[in-house]
Amino acid sequence: MSEPGAVARDQARLIFLIRSLPRFVLTAMKPQNFSKLLALYFLLFAPGLLAQDKPAISTDDKAEQIIQRALKGVGGDPYLQIKTVIGRGLFTEYHDGASGIPMKFVDYISYPDKERTEFSGGGAHIVQTNFRDGGWIYDGAALTLKDQTPQQLEDFKIVTRVTVENLLRGTWRQNGAKLSYAGRREAGIIGRRNETVRLTYADGFWVEYEFAADDGMPAKVLYQRKQKNPDTEEMEDMKEEDRLHKPITIDGVTSSFVIDHYRNGIQTSRIAYDSVEYNKPVADSLFTKPASIKAIK
Numbered sequence: 001m002s003e004p005g006a007v008a009r010d011q012a013r014l015i016f017l018i019r020s021l022p023r024f025v026l027t028a029m030k031p032q033n034f035s036k037l038l039a040l041y042f043l044l045f046a047p048g049l050l051a052q053d054k055p056a057i058s059t060d061d062k063a064e065q066i067i068q069r070a071l072k073g074v075g076g077d078p079y080l081q082i083k084t085v086i087g088r089g090l091f092t093e094y095h096d097g098a099s100g101i102p103m104k105f106v107d108y109i110s111y112p113d114k115e116r117t118e119f120s121g122g123g124a125h126i127v128q129t130n131f132r133d134g135g136w137i138y139d140g141a142a143l144t145l146k147d148q149t150p151q152q153l154e155d156f157k158i159v160t161r162v163t164v165e166n167l168l169r170g171t172w173r174q175n176g177a178k179l180s181y182a183g184r185r186e187a188g189i190i191g192r193r194n195e196t197v198r199l200t201y202a203d204g205f206w207v208e209y210e211f212a213a214d215d216g217m218p219a220k221v222l223y224q225r226k227q228k229n230p231d232t233e234e235m236e237d238m239k240e241e242d243r244l245h246k247p248i249t250i251d252g253v254t255s256s257f258v259i260d261h262y263r264n265g266i267q268t269s270r271i272a273y274d275s276v277e278y279n280k281p282v283a284d285s286l287f288t289k290p291a292s293i294k295a296i297k
Contacts, residue, residue, distance in 0.1 A: 060179060060180045060181045060197075062181040063179045063180055063181040063197040063198075064179070066181070066195050066197050066211055066216070067167065067168060067179075067197065069211070069216035070168060070211050070216050070217065070218060071168045072216070073215060073216045073217050073254065074168065074217070074218070074253065074254045074255070075249075075252050075253040075254055078251060078252035078253050079168075079252075079253050080169070081279075082111070082253065082278050082279065083110075083111050083278075083279050084108075084109060084110050084111065084278070084279055084280055084281070084282045085107070085108075085109040085276065085277070085278055086106070086107065086108055086109075086276070086277040086280055086282065087105075087106070087107040087109075087273055087275070087276045087277075088104075088105070088106050088107075088273070088274050088275050088276075089104075089105060089257075089271065089272050089273035089274045089275070090102040090103065090104060090105070090271075090272045090274070091103050091105050091119065091269065091270075091271055091272075092269060092270045092272070093268070093269050094266075094267045094268050094269055094270070096266070097266055097267055099270070101121065101122055102121065102272075103119050103120065103121040103122065103124065104119070104120050104121050105117055105118065105119050105120075106118045108282050108286055108287075109282070110282045110284070110287070113131055113132045114129075114130075114131045114282075114284075114287045115129065115130045115131070115287075116128070116129040116130075116286050116287055117129075123141060124140065124141050125138075125139075125140030125141070126138065126139055126140065127140075127296065128148075129286075129287050129289070130148070130153075130156055131287050133153065134147070134148070134153070135147070135148035135152070135153060135156070136148060136289045137152075138290075138293070138296050140296075143293055144293075145289070145290065145292070145293050145296070147289075161175075161199075161201065161205065161207060162207045162221055162223050162240075163221075164209060164218045164221060164244075167197075167199065167209055172199050172201075175201065176201070176202050177199045177200060177201045177202075178199070178200045178201075179197060179198070179199055180197065180198050180200065181195075181196070181197055181198075182196040182197060182198040182208055183196055184196070184213060185210065187210070187212065187213075187219060192212070192213070192214070193213040194210035194211060194212055194213060194219050194220065195210070195211050195212075195213050195216075196208055196209065196210045196211075197209050197211075205223075205225075206223065206224075207221065207222070207223040208221070208222045208223065209221055209222075210222070217247060217254070218244050218256065219243070219244055220241060220242065220243055220244065221241065221242040221244075222239070222240070222241045222242075223240050224237055224238065224239050224240065225237075225238055225240060226238070238263055238264060239263065239264050239265070240261070240262070240263055241261070241262040241263075242259055242260070242261055242262075243259070243260045243261075243262065244256035244258075244259055245257075245258040245259070245260065246258040250276060250277075250278065251278050251279075253278060255273075255276060257272065257273040257276075258270065258271070258272050258273070259271040
């Protein structure tokens with residue numbers, strides 16, 4: 001069984017689901033491990049309104065230029081004007097680098113603060129919903145309907161820090177993070193380079209974003225966290241990485257339809273979108289916790 005902390009360990013990054021989705025790795029039959037998936041997907045698109053009453057944050061001009069170029073590349077104003085998102089596809093967990101059985105998922109996002117993701121496959125039916133500071137989970141196999149635990153809600157909040165959405169929409173500015181240029185790096189493909197920027201938060205947490213030097217598109221997200229090793233029960237530094245692939249443009253918005261997540265250099269999950277729809281009607285009732293299991297649709 002996976003403990004509550006597994007959510008953090010299994011970040012796949014349903015990152016963009018609309019743009020550079022995401023971002024998140026979850027254990028296929030464990031609902032508590034889907035927080036990250038939802039979170040990633042959600043924050044990728046959550047509107048990033050800049051705080052008006054916060055002190056100015058010092059930034060690096062080079063890093064700001066890279067962000068603005070990337071924002072233009074993913075769609076500019078159409079990207080910023082997204083109100084709802086519906087994404088469908090497959091989530092696959094990897095064990096020791098080998099792929100498991102894919103699960104279907106459907107994500108519903110209603111900005112600014114509502115997200116619902118449904119998973120199905122292998123006899124499982126999981127529904128996880130986050131809204132503002134709350135959330136609930138339905139597990140069809142166990143026939144349970146529960147509020148998310150404080151740890152799951154906290155994991156969701158942490159995940160929001162590492163999304164490309166958080167960077168491009170400027171939400172980080174509200175949280176006192178500092179932006180800096182981290183240099184040019186090998187992209188993993190001969191002859192190609194990535195420009196890198198870093199966000200550093202007041203508590204010391206940092207996340208780096210790599211953008212292709214040739215077209216400015218999001219390519220990677222890297223960060224490091226202390227997480228409990230499930231085998232030793234000891235806290236260890238884990239290097240987390242999202243690699244964004246297969247950019248597709250829909251309604252003027254370009255998103256990565258494949259997101260691979262790696263932990264300490266080993267692939268742990270893949271998110272592959274079949275379709276993404278923007279600004280379609282999404283009923284508020286989807287996010288309301290049902291009165292009973294029988295009311296789950």
